[in-house]
Amino acid sequence: xxxxxxxxxxxxxxxIDWFRLNPAITLVVILLLMASGFAAGAYVAALIYLPFYNGxxxxxxxxxxxxxxxxxLELVTYGIQAGATIGGLLIAPFIFxxxxxxxxxxLFVKQGLEVVPVLVVSFMVIILMIINSIVIxxxxxxxxxxxxxxxxxxxxxQEHAVLKTEMLNKFDSSAELLIAFLVIxxxxxxxEELVFRGLIQNELYRGTKNxxxxxxxxxxxxxxxxxxxxxFVPRLLxxxxxxxxxxxxxNLSFAMLxxxxxxGVTLVFLYFYQKYSFEIGIESPVAMLTSAGLAGGLLFYFxxxxxxxxxxxxQL
Numbered sequence: 001x002x003x004x005x006x007x008x009x010x011x012x013x014x015x016i017d018w019f020r021l022n023p024a025i026t027l028v029v030i031l032l033l034m035a036s037g038f039a040a041g042a043y044v045a046a047l048i049y050l051p052f053y054n055g056x057x058x059x060x061x062x063x064x065x066x067x068x069x070x071x072x073l074e075l076v077t078y079g080i081q082a083g084a085t086i087g088g089l090l091i092a093p094f095i096f097x098x099x100x101x102x103x104x105x106x107l108f109v110k111q112g113l114e115v116v117p118v119l120v121v122s123f124m125v126i127i128l129m130i131i132n133s134i135v136i137x138x139x140x141x142x143x144x145x146x147x148x149x150x151x152x153x154x155x156x157x158q159e160h161a162v163l164k165t166e167m168l169n170k171f172d173s174s175a176e177l178l179i180a181f182l183v184i185x186x187x188x189x190x191x192e193e194l195v196f197r198g199l200i201q202n203e204l205y206r207g208t209k210n211x212x213x214x215x216x217x218x219x220x221x222x223x224x225x226x227x228x229x230x231x232f233v234p235r236l237l238x239x240x241x242x243x244x245x246x247x248x249x250x251n252l253s254f255a256m257l258x259x260x261x262x263x264g265v266t267l268v269f270l271y272f273y274q275k276y277s278f279e280i281g282i283e284s285p286v287a288m289l290t291s292a293g294l295a296g297g298l299l300f301y302f303x304x305x306x307x308x309x310x311x312x313x314x315q316l
Contacts, residue, residue, distance in 0.1 A: 023207030026100075030199050033092040041087020045080040075176070078183045085183070089191025093199055107198045107252040117305055121245065121254055124298040125261045127291050128241070134288070135234045177271055185267055189260030196222040196239065197246045197255050215243035238262060241299075249306045 046060060053060050063070045064080065097104055196218050204214035219239030223232050242255040 023203045026203050027200060030093070030096055030195065030203070033096055034088045034195055036088075037092030037095075038084045038088035041091070042080045042084040044087070045083025046076075048083075049076050049079060075179070078179055082183045082187060085187040085191050089188065089195050093191075093194050096199065104194075104198075107194075113251065113253050113257075117249065117254065117302055118257065120298050120302050120305075121258050122261055124295050124302070125241075125258045126265055127295040127298070128238075129262060129265060131288065131291055131295065132234050132237070135237065177267075181264060181267055185260055185263035189263050190256050192222065193242060193246070193252055193256045193259050197243055198252050201243055201246070211247055215240055215247065219243055245302070248303050 046064065047057075050057055050060060055063075063073060064077065094104070200221060201214050201218035204217050205211055208214055216236075219236050219242075222239040223235035226232075226235055228235070238259075242258055245258055246252050246255040
């Protein structure tokens with residue numbers, strides 16, 4: 001008997017063997033669910049705030065579309081961002097797992113969160129973030145060939161729009177910083193790893209049977225969907241790092257921890273920069289090479305720590 005799904009019987013979708021579907025199809029389903037969850041979560045959050053807004057629903061949506069001109073809506077944008085994240089990166093993947101009859105616990109139970117690897121990941125991510133400033137500088141100064149000047153202009157406009165939105169992250173109190181930490185660091189750190197490593201990376205591996213290809217394609221999708229061209233390479237590298245941490249340890253919690261630290265430290269640096277014009281950078285090549293060696297050593301230690309403790313991560 002053939003295992004192929006009979007797509008003519010679309011109304012009988014509950015009988016589809018989702019686990020045996022072509023991974024390319026399930027990837028499209030995941031991305032569509034994520035996009036729908038983002039839109040629905042943001043819209044519900046906006047509706048919750050609407051009774052407190054001195055204007056109509058179209059007025060609120062128009063103001064939010066030009067939020068850089070309405071700084072009084074900063075906390076509202078945090079709420080909408082939280083709604084979008086919950087809808088697209090938490091509820092949507094849980095729906096996918098439920099329909100596919102898969103258990104989310106399989107992403108976490110293969111290894112516990114032991115103290116030593118947690119500390120290794122924490123220090124390693126912070127060191128790599130400082131080193132990554134070189135990659136960020138290179139990306140931001142990238143020049144397109146003359147025949148792509150039109151595309152370069154469009155990219156710069158998109159980057160400028162994102163930058164204006166990020167500049168709204170100004171914290172007048174510790175309470176605002178805590179809210180931003182939850183919305184910008186914690187929720188995306190958990191949700192993005194659940195989707196991009198827990199679902200997409202596993203689906204890619206199910207289709208390719210090649211973990212290297214799976215990790216890097218998942219990282220590329222992760223970086224591309226952030227819609228920041230000049231930040232693509234730095235985010236790609238960290239996305240691959242998160243993928244390897246998950247693959248080596250068998251526990252998605254390590255990727256989530258690394259992602260949370262990355263987002264959280266970035267937010268704290270932004271806070272100190274705004275308050276004290278405080279910056280961190282490494283100018284000395286010796287210091288840079290030393291830091292790179294230390295980060296590489298920590299990464300290798302993490303790999304060896306779990307190498308003999310688990311089988312490779314195959315799929316959900």
